[in-house]
Amino acid sequence: MDSNTLAPESDVENIDELKYSRTIADLPGPKGQPFFGNLLQVGGHQLHLTLAKWIREFGPIYRLNILGRPLVIVSDRTAVGSLLKERPDGFRRTRNLKTIMGELNIKGVITAEGDDWRKQRKLVMGGLNAEVVRNFFPTMTFMTERMLTRWKAAVADGKPVDLRRDLKALALDIVVGIAMGHDIDAVNDDDNQLQRNIDNLFRRLGSRNAALIPYWRYLKLPVDRAADKSAVEVEQAVIEFVRNTRELMKQQPHLQQKPANMLQAMIAASDNPESNFTDQDLIENATLSVIGGEDTTANSIAWMINLLARNPAAAATLTNETDAVLGAEPLVRDWELMKQFPYLEAAHNETQRLRSVAPFIGLGSNADCVVADTFIPKDTAIIVSTIGEGLDEAQFPQNEQFLPERWIFEQKPQRDDDPSRKIFPFGGGARLCPGRFLALTEIKVVVSMIMHNFELELDTDAPPVEQLMNFFMGPSAVPVRLKLRV
Known part of the structure; x- marks a missing residue:
């Protein structure tokens, strides 16, 4: 050390x-x-x-x-x-x-330690690496465009768009797609039970983590019984994904050697006695991937939209960038274009500095x-x-202001001046967030789509947005209206 x-x-x-x-x-x-x-x-x-x-x-x-x-x-x-x-x-x-977390059936690599963690980490990382995300990219684009179609129809009909709800639904679609290989289309299911159960678990996890006394171990209130029910239902949904995937792998044996998603890779490992990866490890990590992938990315995008709506100059700069990159396309379809969003990356970094979800x-x-x-x-x-040191005035002058420009340099800054070394939005070390690359890709695809197709109108009559810490930190609301650009 x-x-x-x-x-x-x-x-x-x-x-x-x-x-x-x-x-x-x-x-x-x-x-x-x-x-x-x-x-x-x-x-x-x-x-x-x-x-x-x-x-x-x-x-x-x-x-x-x-x-x-x-x-x-x-x-x-x-x-x-x-x-x-x-x-x-x-x-x-x-x-x-x-x-x-264990009391709510949230286990797997996130709570594992030592050799048990190393065994699980290797497999989870393999299921979310850059190659997997790149191969999934066309599906992510399809899911994002599906949400764009929903939003355009709502705006055209004069209906409000619930950004907070829809961003979580899209994040759930994407994580279930890349991890489980299933398309649940939560975006167009306004009462999706899996999404409701995950939201319920996070609310209860946050409340229990902040509780002064673990009362639920002695007397469970209705909200605790509801959370227990949600935990069971999430696990049952994952077990169904596993059952369907096992059947697919029986029909297509080549998937044992070349799995197409994280769930297939974990099933192949659990079927191999030498891997020491058990069915219990499989269920826990599959459940964790579904739960953990919804809240973090959706909250990051929601915070960025909130901040952009309150900072028109930054929003205009980002809109100009997305217009230049996307041209006549409604959203990014070419993987190589993902490298051409420096201001969007800067806006994300500034969002994490001011409103880190963890x-x-x-x-x-x-x-x-x-x-x-x-x-x-x-x-x-x-x-x-x-x-x-993200909120240190000496390190980030005007630290309360949203200034993406502070992350853009003509030349790479010296180590001590590099702002990326002063904050840790995805953790650090060997336990760096395994979904980091997926999250960054999703944020680029979704935010560039929003800025290219819509203007952001802040609802000035809405109450102030509060920072609410459950397990992750999210906004109490996203009081922003979407207006189609002409």
Whole structure:
């Protein structure tokens, strides 16, 4: 491990070998209350805003007290990068979050650790790599154009477009398509049960993660029973995908050697005893791919649309770029054109800086270590800020403004000046988000389609958009009207 996260064997005799100048008790932090500490200050769906406010107040590393146990928050980019890099050996997911996710049947590679994680990660990454995404690209384009047709018809009839709902439905169509090989057309199914169940799971996951007491383990309310039902129904839907895919692979045996999607690859692995990939691993990771692929990308696009509608100059620049690239085509159909959207990429980076859908990652230390010159005992809970120094005025002047131009350079900046090294929207290290390439491709296809075909009109009468943290952070609404361009 490097100097920011040093950790020898977790042995009391080795503590003196670590070099540090302070302990957790020496760190600054907000004043708490007797017995509870800071517990009552960190609940609710805007926890990320509270933690960000304290970063500005107490600096890049501070501590909280949760019922007598320390919690360390880190935003220094060097320390954050090192912490993420040292997963899964040096640091793991927090046990509390892993337990809560497991209670809602959300398992697989996202909660696995050690050798179990390595086994699952390899297969999941293979199912979402660049080649797979490129091969899926025509289907993604078809699904996006299907949504464009729906929107054009709605606008022509004077009907409002529910951007938040439709973006989630398209994300679900795409992830089920690339991962499961099925087209469920959730975009045109206004009451799609799978989408409703996934939304229900995320709401309950966020509420339980922010809860002060795990009451549902002793008394389940109607919302908890509904979440349990949703978890079962999502799993049943995935099992049906698996059953249909197994039947297809029996009819087309060549798919065992050359699987066409992630589910086929996982089935082939689970059928091979030497892979150690079980049917349970298969179901869990297939379920995870469906659940995890819907919320993150849809929220990222929703935030970008919100920000563009509030910044007409940026919207105009992006529209000019999409017009130049797409010409007479309604959306991008040629894979090679995906390289020609620098301003769109910059707008995405700026969106993640201001409205990261995963602003914090919870970790637990596997051994005694040193983080930012601070001694961290084994089993200490740590929260790292994926926005790093993104809201630091010294690093990003006018940091509250949406300025995609800050990500565009005539020459590649020096390492210390490179803004991409100051934030971590997809995590980092070996546990970098496996769906990163798929998400970036989908964002380019969908946002370029929107800006090329529509004008964005902000609904000035709508209430302010709130940042709501469930498991991921999304907008409370997308109060933007689409107007067909002429």
